[in-house]
Amino acid sequence: MKLATVSAPDGVTRAAVLDGGVWRALPAPDLSAWLRGGRDGTPGQALADWEPVNPLPTPGKVICCGLNYAEHIAETGRDLPAHPTLFAKHADTLLGPDQEIVVPENAAVDWEAELAVVVGAPLRRAGQAEAAAAIAGYTVANDISIRDWQKRTLQWFQGKAWDATTPIGPIVVTPEEADPAAGLDISCRVNGEVVQHANTRTLVFDSPALLAYISTFTVLRPGDLVLTGTPGGIGAAMDPPRFLADGDIVETRIDGIGTLRNRVRLTPST
Amino acid sequence: MKLATVSAPDGVTRAAVLDGGVWRALPAPDLSAWLRGGRDGTPGQALADWEPVNPLPTPGKVICCGLNYAEHIAETGRDLPAHPTLFAKHADTLLGPDQEIVVPENAAVDWEAELAVVVGAPLRRAGQAEAAAAIAGYTVANDISIRDWQKRTLQWFQGKAWDATTPIGPIVVTPEEADPAAGLDISCRVNGEVVQHANTRTLVFDSPALLAYISTFTVLRPGDLVLTGTPGGIGAAMDPPRFLADGDIVETRIDGIGTLRNRVRLTPST
Structure with a gap:
């Protein structure tokens, strides 16, 4: 899998997984939160025009x-x-x-x-x-x-x-x-x-x-x-x-x- | 002022300030949270038999x-x-x-x-x-x-x-x-x-x-x-x-x- 934290033009971010060339939303605001939450959830809506940003904004270490x-x-x-x-x-x-x-x-x-x-x-x-x-x-x-x-x-x-x-x-x-x-x-x-x-x-x-x-x-x-x-x-x-x-x-x-x-x-x- | 994070015998903690030899509760679970929250609040109830523990459990740095x-x-x-x-x-x-x-x-x-x-x-x-x-x-x-x-x-x-x-x-x-x-x-x-x-x-x-x-x-x-x-x-x-x-x-x-x-x-x- 290819994972990212993607950002909409307005700066809102979501954890996402690449699916056939399209980023699909995961149920967390970023990969830091998604990993801490146990990597749960199935890919949701397609996020067209969202772009990868810092994937891990809040690592503890x-x-x-x-x-x-x-x-x-x-x-x-x-x-x-x-x-x-x-x-x-x-x-x-x-x-x-x-x-x-x-x-x-x-x-x-x-x-x-x-x-x-x-x-x-x-x-x-x-x-x-x-x-x-x-x-x-x-x-x-x-x-x-x-x-x-x-x-x-x-x-x-x-x-x-x-x-x-x-x-x-x-x-x-x-x-x-x-x-x-x-x-x-x-x-x-x-x-x-x-x-x-x-x-x-x-x-x-x-x-x-x-x-x-x-x-x-x-x-x-x-x-x-x-x-x-x-x-x-x-x-x-x-x-x-x-x-x-x-x-x-x-x-x-x-x-x-x-x-x-x-x-x-x-x-x-x- | 003398400040502490104090713990009750059951392990519950509170931020506290010493007032005439008695710890009085501040509105946060510990001094890390109290400092991050802006050091607000007036001292509340006396916490008899509560003891100082690690005062700063969650520093960012x-x-x-x-x-x-x-x-x-x-x-x-x-x-x-x-x-x-x-x-x-x-x-x-x-x-x-x-x-x-x-x-x-x-x-x-x-x-x-x-x-x-x-x-x-x-x-x-x-x-x-x-x-x-x-x-x-x-x-x-x-x-x-x-x-x-x-x-x-x-x-x-x-x-x-x-x-x-x-x-x-x-x-x-x-x-x-x-x-x-x-x-x-x-x-x-x-x-x-x-x-x-x-x-x-x-x-x-x-x-x-x-x-x-x-x-x-x-x-x-x-x-x-x-x-x-x-x-x-x-x-x-x-x-x-x-x-x-x-x-x-x-x-x-x-x-x-x-x-x-x-x-x-x-x-x-x-």
Whole structure:
């Protein structure tokens, strides 16, 4: 199944499922609410002219993995990890699949194309099989990072937690239609130029491994989101480093899921 | 004012304010809800035999500062910071003022007595004066840390985000009754032995500075919690390192606010 939160021209949103090229309404205002409510209900009315927006507006937890593609680890000069590197961001960081990324003009803004896993069932101290069965689906994310703030201290959080800078979507694809372990191409383009290109089969810690690991110390609930890390090709690792400029178009794509297309807008810093 | 979330013997909770030694009901089930609702309502019925529990069960954000007391920074071997070191934890980490801290027996469990700031008004791109005016009050916290997990990777999150390990409370004291900048003694005792003892006037980044800094990149809302960092004396910095054992009693105290008293219970690891 292909799922989305779709919006009417007046801004009203509904959870929806794609049925023969047409979005049909599910009984919830968005996929966050639909997942928390137990994924109930049969598809209803067709929603012509409704467009996908941020599919998961209110996750309780957004947990991110860093350093999870072998070649990205190599470009940061590190060894392959024994444990996933994790940090948290808040739901406020999320942005729709075609919204503008608005950041201060003096910020070092970088891209990080990522596969995002959507949790569909409660998980606590789960093994990998239970974790795999609890995956509601996958979506695309770009963990846009403010590198100068990220590197101000030892902890990355303040470079990762800027409100409305992490686009996700445009849709959530359920596991029977998308298998990251079998291999999905993931890429990031800036103004049409490919800057990142990898395959999800090369993830060091795959989706069930990440969910199981996280569930050792905290409960995951329906609608929670786990970002699985970014491949090589970030701007900060280029020589010289390259950051996003006003008007740049960032396209983040995972084959079989879809493409985010976000324009960068730099504003006078306050 | 002294505020709390108090619980009846049957587990029902209410927001409450202390009035002449008696808790009086405020019109909300807990302080999180009362703060989000605008702090409205006059004190109602006396709640005899109700006891303070976790005052803030549902903060939207819990943001923590590390390395914020000069002598704790010295014991970690680092220079005084130009910027606060920040990380996030989830509301699920929080625990009541006298509840057991339950962790696996093989974990390296350490203490971190902290002053916690409670946000009372929305803050975004705020200056320090606006941030100071938005402080609803202060409470006591212990950012109990699983050091072996904290040190597995570069990011501390997985050692800080264990469910139900961060006691807070017992009450929230409003700013006119407690001034951390003027100086409040903060201490941690383990089985009666003082292991941490400092004064909040020695914080490198005080409460308004932290709230203003965080509000540069994300909105803070009523009920959000900012933990301001821990003084010197953590177990991991002792020679040899010292960690909490089954049955240990951790008492976390800030003069003028109150004392947390939590027993450690180690369980067979899964």
